[in-house]
Amino acid sequence: MARQGNLDAAADQLEQDPTTLGRRLRRLEQNLGTGLFDRSRRGHRLTTAGEWLLNQVEQIEHTMYAVQAEIAGEVSRVQGTVRLSVTEGFGNALIAPGLRQLSQAYPSLVLELVATSGLLNVSKREADLAVVLSRPTTGRLKVSKLTDYTLQLYASPAYLAQTKEPTRIADLQTQTLIGYVDDLIYSPKLRYYNDLDPNLAPKLCSSSLLAQAQMARAGCGIAMLPRFMATADSALQLVLADQVRITRSFWLAVHEDVVDHARIRAVTKFLKQLVEDNQARLN
Secondary structure (H helix, E strand, C coil): CCCCCCHHHHHHHHCCCHHHHHHHHHHHHHHHCCCCEEEECCEEEECHHHHHHHHHHHHHHHHHHHHHHHHHHHHHHCCEEEEEEEEHHHHHHHHHHHHHHHHHHCCCEEEEEEEECCCCCCCCCCCCEEEECCCCCCCCEEEEEEEEEEEEEEECHHHHHHCCCCCCHHHHHHCCEEECCHHHCCCHHHCHHHHCCCCCCCCEECCCHHHHHHHHHCCCCEEEEEHHHHCCCCCCEEECCCCCCEEEEEEEEEECCCCCCHHHHHHHHHHHHHHHHCHHHHC
């Protein structure tokens, strides 16, 4: 109203009905307890209170446009390639399905998702970022904890129907356990059965967590799987749900040379938001 000077022009600018705009203006004045305009045949002129309020909201408008410009500039700076190394299960179950959001937010970003049973070395610049199982203690890295996650035992209903379902951890000695190939384990954090009983050892082994999950689905045995992979899988059933619950952590490692790059900040923000949105599946 202050910029247009009269009701009709302001309503046209706002694409509103003049009567509606006039009613909203009067309501604003009532809520503030003061008149903002002197009305005459020539139009609307600001009162002293109106001039003060206009100055305040113009400062807000200036800040809003500055923020919008900064956001637009940040989006334009997020370009180039980012190589992200992650564990196989986390990369396939959570990150890959969430990448649509990242791609839409930053259309000029190229993301290389390396989701394997081994991890690339960030210190040697094999990757820009890595989600790892143990906190790195060497190398020029910025490291932060990404999230905790939970693992439990799962088997297919068909397997449990044909064998005596375990009721205590000791019963696992007589079960077909599924796990990693021991001498191909790239992190001691993957020796999950040691947390239950040092004498337990898998009989069906694979270096691939996805293959282990498929074995469990097919009725081959009992597998230790992350909840974010297995909890919503109707082909899998929890085993010893009240007795077996293992917690591990994911750590985010970024090379110091690229940590402040816009594209790295964008991917880091995406990962943190992803785990925040999926806490129910992770824990």
